[in-house]
Amino acid sequence: MKYDSGQLLFACDLSGTFVFAIEGAMAGVIANLDIFGVLVLSFATALAGGLIRDVLIGASPPQSIRDWRYSATAFLGGAVVIFLYQFIQRIPLTVVLAFDAAGLSLFAIAGTTKALTFEINPFIAALMGTITGVGGGTIRDLLLARIPGVLRADIYATAALAGSAVMIVCRRLGLSPAVSGVLGALVCFTLRMVSVWRHWNLPKVSGL
């Protein structure tokens, strides 16, 4: 069977979109928003990272505007929360964190890969992967008038950046895009989960 990198990436992207849509919608329910507000947050959380990346790398119009399956997936995630909220809120925190870390990894790898396709410098491509991963949550926090988690939270964006960098280094070393992507995603996921489990944090400047 022939391996199709594009389809794999697309599957990653939609899976990440779905996970982040559910998280955004949950934040909306917790903030006591009405149904429309919940859907706005599920769209913003699921799609903003990719939208910002596409605008920055010059992929115009952005993929999630051209392809209705992105909006449909974001909508589906919001609808799942609206109709199954009682079930979803009982999911244990560890599972939620694992899904979130998976979404972050998928988005970081998909974003970096896409930036490389657009012939963006590898250093900046890793930043674009990171923005893809953390952009949605940042917009969600801004809409809720909170300081974005990415500025405060332990090792989150750092994990996305590390995963993106590992992927780029692996490709430079001659590994295939698929293998490099899987390794990058594993690094991002593992780093994120271990940092939560071990309560790792980045140092503050005052502590240096």
Add this chain to the structure above:
Amino acid sequence: MKYDSGQLLFACDLSGTFVFAIEGAMAGVIANLDIFGVLVLSFATALAGGLIRDVLIGASPPQSIRDWRYSATAFLGGAVVIFLYQFIQRIPLTVVLAFDAAGLSLFAIAGTTKALTFEINPFIAALMGTITGVGGGTIRDLLLARIPGVLRADIYATAALAGSAVMIVCRRLGLSPAVSGVLGALVCFTLRMVSVWRHWNLPKVSGL
């Protein structure tokens, strides 16, 4: 006389821009900003919705950057508030709400129409119309470090989405763009005003 859809749209767009510029400037005065801050809010409220839409659908550079009449209209709205604040603040709330609903309807229809022109999928085109309508007020609220009204407020974005959807359905049913636009705008305007009058709200997830 020959009917010119482009000119009609342009007139709608500038009227909406003027109404939203006045609203933005009023928010600035109420937040006790200086004159420049008031003008920034009038520009942001009047132009941000269209700017975001144009960036998303790939209309580059955005219309309000290419055409100085948009900035001039936004500036005029701000100047009207600065010089005539005493009069404007006496306008009854119902009239303000009606003008706002009219601006929302004009922007929703103009935004949806433009997205369709750029061959955006109809489902997403309706979302683009909604963003055009609510984007300015959302940026205004973000600048004032408030949770955007679109996440909380009764039936507002919902009205824009409904109007956009009605317009698209009408065009699919074979009605002319002009008639479809008028019907969509009427639906948006009526839904918004009736929801204010009747204190309609969307349900919350906890109440489902």
Add this chain to the structure above:
Amino acid sequence: MKYDSGQLLFACDLSGTFVFAIEGAMAGVIANLDIFGVLVLSFATALAGGLIRDVLIGASPPQSIRDWRYSATAFLGGAVVIFLYQFIQRIPLTVVLAFDAAGLSLFAIAGTTKALTFEINPFIAALMGTITGVGGGTIRDLLLARIPGVLRADIYATAALAGSAVMIVCRRLGLSPAVSGVLGALVCFTLRMVSVWRHWNLPKVSGL
């Protein structure tokens, strides 16, 4: 020696980027963020103004995405703060204000010049210069969930707008781009510093 306007602009742009990166990182340290958060703020403050301008004028992908030296400069500014915080916090406020005013002037002139190169209307080009100058600080304030200084603070964006306008008028009067740029920057810098020294403020609408 042949004068090269492009290189001069590039030097201005990188100098402004460095100054703003340091300011952004300092804001991050003061807000008690971890190292990654500090770097995010240095990138956002240094690059957002130019990114927004480039997206708006249709320079796609934006210069700071295409050219790694922008990110590297922003990173350098952040790293300087992280490693030399003890020294930087002892810099007297007047010096900080002077550097900030210099960065504002450089960005306003560079932004206006670039917008003119993209054949943007002069009135809007001056606005683009202003956005280049104040955009980074605005995004920084939004990320920290504060009302942006540009809406409140004395004569800041006004100075950027005045400098941009002076540059455009000088070019219209037939002065060379270089001379016009220097005059515009001087106006912006002087207006900003004098307004700080004299505690000048723009009037509020209630006081008109």
